[in-house]
Amino acid sequence: MLAAVVDSPGRLADVLAVREVAGPPAPGAGEVVVRMVASTVHPSDEVTVSGAYGTRTSFPLVPGFDGVGVIEAVGPGVPAAALGRRVLPLGSAGAWQQYKRLDHSWCVPVPDDLPDDVACFAYINPLTAVTMVERFCRPGVRAVVVTAATSVIGGHLAELLTARGVAPIGVVRGTPGRTVAEPSRWRAVIRTDEPGWRERLRALTGPRGIDVAYDCVGGEVGADMCALTSGDGVFVHYGLLSGRPLPARCFTGPGGPRVELFRLRDTVHGDGRRHLPELFAPVFEQLRRGLLRTAVSRRVGLSALAEHLQAPAAGHGSGKILIEPQR
Known part of the structure; x- marks a missing residue:
């Protein structure tokens, strides 16, 4: 089968190669083989490939955390009814290949009314x-700030908060x-490349400060958001787009807000696999209503993925690429 493989850590466009590899062996007890139908590329894939999570990442690696597929083979102990079921195969990377073998307990059934190009995101x-x-x-929250507001998840947060x-x-x-999606959902948009942006943000949030800050940037911008968050507010840090960690003062300064380090991995792995359908139920409902959708900028066959990532314009523009593993 075809698989996108990274043999050693580095910049994704430099180290990814698509090649023929052995297909998965027959599934063992409790396991299934999923034929991947669609997947995509996220910053989390790039961070993983870079080697940033060295303690839990081993190479060679097939990246890809987001994708949808169809169960094509089941091992002993897996209900026969699982055959042919569309699922999100979670629990590990590996969506950038034509077939993925995993424990059936990591498979989240996808509602029949959600298309592949919606479910894969x-x-x-x-x-x-x-x-x-x-x-x-929580109820009563009013002053909410979202960094990286032009990102896909920034748009999702604005949609839910509105x-x-x-x-x-x-x-x-x-x-x-780069502009925010649906400007009408935002009270204001502040650019950090403009002089006086901190003062403008302080004026907008008032003397109380920020009630909740959602930060996926880190570094000094994240530190500024943390400093402007109310002492009884919450600073939620969930990404590191700047490549720089939050300064130590965010965690040690007196009278600061509660700092929450949110990691999706902790939520998914910590809640136990029995609760995965329950976790996804509100997401599927939002998607069914036409919300939290991700625009597709381009469809790319798996065989052309490495070439696409090396192109100068890769990753730019609105929307995300949709990988079609079977071509």
Whole structure:
């Protein structure tokens, strides 16, 4: 079968190769083989390939955390009715290959009314957004700030917060050609490349400060968000797009907000596999209603993935690429 393989850590476009590898062996007890139908590329894939998670990443590696497929073979102990079922095969990377072998308990059934090009994006961004809003945006919250507001997950957060009557303030780098999705959902959008942006943000949030900050940038921008968050507010840190960690003062300064380090992996692995369908139920409902959708900028066959990632324009523009593993 075809698989996208990384033999050693590095920059994704430099180290990824698509090649023929041995197909998965017959599934063992409790296992299934899933024929991958669609998958995509996320910043989390790039971070993993870089070697940042050295203690839990081994090479060679087939990347890909988000994808949808069809169960094509079942091992002993797996109900025969599972054959032919569309699922999200979770629990590990490996979506960038034509077949993935895994324990059946990691397979989340996908509702029949969700197309493949919707279901394949259900995990990383929508589940993160739904979980963080449910967990940290309590009644009475008004001043909410979202960094990297032009990102897909920034748009998801704005969509969910608006439904709760909260218009968030977006913080962006001011990258040319990048704008927030649905500007009407945002109370304001502040560019960190403009002078006086901190003062403008402080004026918008008022003397109380930020009630909830959702930060996936880290570094000094994340530290600024943390400093502007109310002492009884919540600073939620869930990504590191800047490549720089939060300064130590975010965790040790007196009178600061509660700092929550949100990792989707902890939620999925910590809740136990029996609760996976329950975790995804609100996500599927939102997707069914046409919400939390991810635009597809281009469809790429697995065989052309490495070439696409090496192209100068790869990863730019609106939407994400959809990988079709079977071509």
